[in-house]
Amino acid sequence: MAVRALCEFTAKVGDLDLRFTPSPTAQEGIAGHRTVATRRGADYQVELSLSGDYRELTVRGRADGYDASRNQLEEVKTYRGELDAMPANHRQLHWAQVKVYGWLLCQRLQLESVTLALVYFNIVSEQETLIREPFSAAMLQAFFERQCTIFLGWAQQELAHTQALHTTLGRLKFPHASFRTGQRVLAESVYKAVSTGCCLMAQAPTGIGKTVGTLFPLLKAAPGQKLDKIFFLTAKTPGRRLALDALEVINHSAPELKLRVLELVARDKTCEHPDKA
Structure with a gap:
């Protein structure tokens, strides 16, 4: 080091x-x-x-x-x-x-x-x-x-957390009772791309659950690919909110998962007291 x-x-x-x-x-x-x-x-x-x-x-x-x-x-x-x-x-x-x-x-x-x-x-x-x-x-x-x-x-604490997280990710189940139309195909494509180290460009209609359909297979593939973090980039604030909501759904469906979620915000928007800066 x-x-x-x-x-x-x-x-x-x-x-x-x-x-x-x-x-x-x-x-x-x-x-x-x-x-x-x-x-x-x-x-x-x-x-x-x-x-x-x-x-x-x-x-x-x-x-x-x-x-x-x-x-x-x-x-x-x-x-x-x-x-x-x-x-x-x-x-x-x-x-x-x-x-x-x-x-x-x-x-x-x-x-x-x-x-x-x-x-x-x-x-x-x-x-x-x-x-x-x-x-x-x-x-x-x-x-x-x-x-x-x-x-x-x-x-040592991080190593223990990662090992426990990967164990629970291996048992992680889809957070909903069933996939929506087109959602399983998207999830399978994302999983295969991550597992083979390939890039994937996907286009899907609104309403099929693209955010969960992308994050869930990424999390499932993390242990096998030895991933310790996943970045989810969005162009606008509403997309970021969708990602956070999707992770909350996944976390709620598996309480033992204990995902750590960090939201990156523009520096000029992070000040709690802009009037005192």
Whole structure:
């Protein structure tokens, strides 16, 4: 598992606040990292590959830079705008990443301590802001193991849920007493397409139950195809409502199923208090 993915799962906290959007483009980020590296000394190692294990989890990644002469490990973050406007939870996530890298480095080089530094590089002014702090290897190891424990706990829970879900999907019955005219043909076509990895374009008249006739075979095929999620895309809001209603019908017909249904909504429609934004 990548270091960044681990930390974004276990250490990300706070609101979904997009008012501070410092992220440059990928090319600007690469250029910024390169500029920082050229300002360092001869002992500076760039893109240092690190990895480590905790129980059944392997964590790996590339640290931005390590200065062996100063025993300083750096995590470079490019940004634009005012650094003071960065929310505390953003910086907390950055510290989490460099702490994980710090332990992986200590483990690899048998270090008792290391100085960790967040390097914020403004892509417009090309100015650096360094925030550094010394850490012992024991502190970093404890932090690393805590993040891994959090992730493994979730992963084991997800595995148990998926196994139970696939078992119940194998026994799932059609949620109505019988199929409507044309509905069985549609359901069989969808099931065959999913089972063989093919695409299917279907056209059917209104009223045959296309939504249930599509979702039901998708769910039935999920265990055999090892599907852990299904996306149902609609062009308009009424279609989304039909899909949610169909899933509610399927869930009601098999209470032991315990489907997890997530509705994706446009960002500008999700604010609960638009008058206060």
